[in-house]
Amino acid sequence: MLKINRLKKNFFIVLLLIAATISAQTTRKYSNEFMNIGVDAAAFGMANAVVASTMDVNSGYWNPAGLLHVEDKQLSLMHASYFANIASYDYAGFAMELDDRSAVGLSLIRFGVDDILNTTQLIDDQGNIDYNRISLFSTADYGVTFSYARRLPLDGLNIGVNAKVIRRIIGDFASSWGFGLDAALQFERNDWKFGLMARDITTTFNAWAIDEEQFATISGAVEGQNQELPETTEITIPKLQLGIARKFVFHYDFSLLTEVDLNFRFAETNDIISSSVASITPSLGLEFGYIDMIYVRGGVGNFQNVRQLDGSDSVGFQPNIGVGFKYKGIQVDYALTDIGDQSAALYSNVFSLKLDWSIFR
Numbered sequence: 001m002l003k004i005n006r007l008k009k010n011f012f013i014v015l016l017l018i019a020a021t022i023s024a025q026t027t028r029k030y031s032n033e034f035m036n037i038g039v040d041a042a043a044f045g046m047a048n049a050v051v052a053s054t055m056d057v058n059s060g061y062w063n064p065a066g067l068l069h070v071e072d073k074q075l076s077l078m079h080a081s082y083f084a085n086i087a088s089y090d091y092a093g094f095a096m097e098l099d100d101r102s103a104v105g106l107s108l109i110r111f112g113v114d115d116i117l118n119t120t121q122l123i124d125d126q127g128n129i130d131y132n133r134i135s136l137f138s139t140a141d142y143g144v145t146f147s148y149a150r151r152l153p154l155d156g157l158n159i160g161v162n163a164k165v166i167r168r169i170i171g172d173f174a175s176s177w178g179f180g181l182d183a184a185l186q187f188e189r190n191d192w193k194f195g196l197m198a199r200d201i202t203t204t205f206n207a208w209a210i211d212e213e214q215f216a217t218i219s220g221a222v223e224g225q226n227q228e229l230p231e232t233t234e235i236t237i238p239k240l241q242l243g244i245a246r247k248f249v250f251h252y253d254f255s256l257l258t259e260v261d262l263n264f265r266f267a268e269t270n271d272i273i274s275s276s277v278a279s280i281t282p283s284l285g286l287e288f289g290y291i292d293m294i295y296v297r298g299g300v301g302n303f304q305n306v307r308q309l310d311g312s313d314s315v316g317f318q319p320n321i322g323v324g325f326k327y328k329g330i331q332v333d334y335a336l337t338d339i340g341d342q343s344a345a346l347y348s349n350v351f352s353l354k355l356d357w358s359i360f361r
Contacts, residue, residue: 031206031234032166032178034111034141036199038062039078039091041352044335045322046285047299049261052186052195052243057095057354060105060147063197064160065186067103067149070095071358078352087113091352095147105147112140118171137171145182156188164204172211180204180236195243204236240264257287261301272303272315295324297335322350329359 040058043050051063057074059066078091088111095105118135144167149160166178181204184197210232245259261283265271271279283301302318322335331354338348 032141032143032168032200032204032236034089035109035143035164035166036239037089037111039093039107039109039352040076040354041078041322041333041335041350042287042295042297042324042331044337044350045297045299045320045324045333046259046287047283047301047318047320049243049259049283049285049299049301050245051184051197051241051259051261052193053245053247053257053259054195057093057105059149059160060093060095060107060145060162061091061109063184063186063195064105064147064149064162064182065158065184065195067095067105067147067160068097068101068151068158070097070103070105072097073357075355076352077354078350080348080350082348087111101151103149105145105149107143107145107147109143109145110140112138114138114140116171137173139170140168142167142169158186160184160186166204166206168206168208174208174210176206176208176234178204178206178234178236191246191248193243193245193247195241195245197241199239199241200236201238203238206234206236208232208234237266239266253291255287255289255292257285257289259285261285263301270304270306272305274305293326295322295326295333297322297324329356330354331356 038044038048039061043054043058043062048062054062054066055069056066057070057076059069073096074094076091076093078089080089081087082089090110091107093105093107095103097103115136116138118137123129144165146163147160149158151158161184162182164178164180164182166176166180168176168178180200181202182197182199183201184195186196187194208231241261241263243259243261245257248256248258250256263271263281263283265279266277267279268274268276269279271281273280281301281303283299285299285301286297288296298319298321300317300319302316304316305313306316307313318338320335320337322333324331324333326332333352333354335350336348337350
């Protein structure tokens, strides 16, 4: 009985994943959401409020204009687990300067659930349960980003662009390719930094290929549902992130980096500021540093109007904390997101590592 209940649970997971995929395709405005999670534990610790202050290899994701602060070559790696370690989220980034006015970067993101039990064929034509008919499959989303940054003649003004290739795979059931562009800029004046990141400015387009034979085997799994092939195209609508940051230095050894960002989505959502034209949610990040070696971070963001079980509404938010250590060209960071479970999102432990080529000299 325990095995049967477990198989029923796994079968439900399969249906849930497929239903989520179909929903994403018909809703469209929430496609490729894995590309909006973020990268780098240092950024997570500051609630992702880094679009104005980012200035390393991870700028390829947050704001490619920040790549111009990379003086040599840098490599970044990150791992995080979601949904009680069911899903894995991994990132790798590389950046280097081309000359004193330009820089390039390359990054790879993978969000996946592996070794899912496919129980759609568990019951044979005679109505018997046959455990040998169970197979495994994975669902994975990949994002590859090519970044380019350039200094403009106006002192302190830098621009950057991203070209993104999206690959999404759901076992043998379906797969898709997508393409899109981002544009960004950073501006520095005195001790102030300003940043703008426009994601999916071309409305990133995904085209799905669905295996109709595979789909036929599950289309009748739930009576009255999944009877028709879902749409085969998705469009990711643009998003905008504005940020302003300033770094304060005290007695040479102590520093405090502060940043406030506004995140715009051009759709009506549960953000605390929402209309039919656009929705806005703020985020605030702080980073306290000691001798440019030890860092303590905190941030709050993802302010959402959350409907409670009794029908009332409340404001949910996501507080994060993090720590970091840097020695010469090696930096290790950790972040714990959504401490106290104050938002609808689940908490996660995030670890990242950054290497600067200067360590090899």
